[in-house]
Amino acid sequence: MDLPATSRLYNEALAAAKFANQRLEAHTRVDYTGSLRRFVEFCKQEGYSNPIQQRFVELPGVVAAYINRIATTNPSQWPVEKLRAALSWHYTMPEMLVGGHPHDRWAVETTADGQAVPRGNPARSAAITQILASL
Numbered sequence: 412m413d414l415p416a417t418s419r420l421y422n423e424a425l426a427a428a429k430f431a432n433q434r435l436e437a438h439t440r441v442d443y444t445g446s447l448r449r450f451v452e453f454c455k456q457e458g459y460s461n462p463i464q465q466r467f468v469e470l471p472g473v474v475a476a477y478i479n480r481i482a483t484t485n486p487s488q489w490p491v492e493k494l495r496a497a498l499s500w501h502y503t504m505p506e507m508l509v510g511g512h513p514h515d516r517w518a519v520e521t522t523a524d525g526q527a528v529p530r531g532n533p534a535r536s537a538a539i540t541q542i543l544a545s546l
Contacts, residue, residue: 416509428505435500443497450494453477463501466512466529468519471536474498478542488546495543498534 435443447463454462454473462470474494481490501507503514517536520528533539 425505428503428508442493443500446490446493446497447501450474450477450498453480462533466531466533468527468529470529470533471517471538474533474536474539475542478539478546482546491543491546495534495539499532502532502534 451461451463454460454477457473457476459469459473460467462473478491478494481494482488485491502512508514511530513531515532515535517529517531517533517539520530522528
């Protein structure tokens with residue numbers, strides 16, 4: 412959410428986002444969940460944490476590697492597009508926006524102590540947008 416959690420409008424904006432999410436058709440939700448589950452399995456096999464629960468700095472690169480794997484093993488572009496849509500859907504859920512995460516971009520910010528903090532939607536990173544445009 413772009414609104415601070417202390418705003419009087421925050422809960423209403425959160426309710427609106429949840430309502431929009433509930434309107435997603437059941438079969439689409441099942442497709443997205445399956446696509447995300449396969450991506451989580453890929454991440455775990457490659458030694459990364461669960462990207463559905465926690466963002467990590469390397470996430471766009473891992474998404475790119477997974478897109479490459481899908482694209483080279485499947486003649487259809489549909490599984491790649493479904494993954495992009497599923498990631499975009501997941502990272503725009505209200506619970507993924509808590510803390511001021513942007514829904515429309517990916518950024519890695521550096522804290523005062525030098526720690527890299529990933530923020531936003533990895534499906535909207537410049538690298539992923541460029542890769543998908545070339546498919």
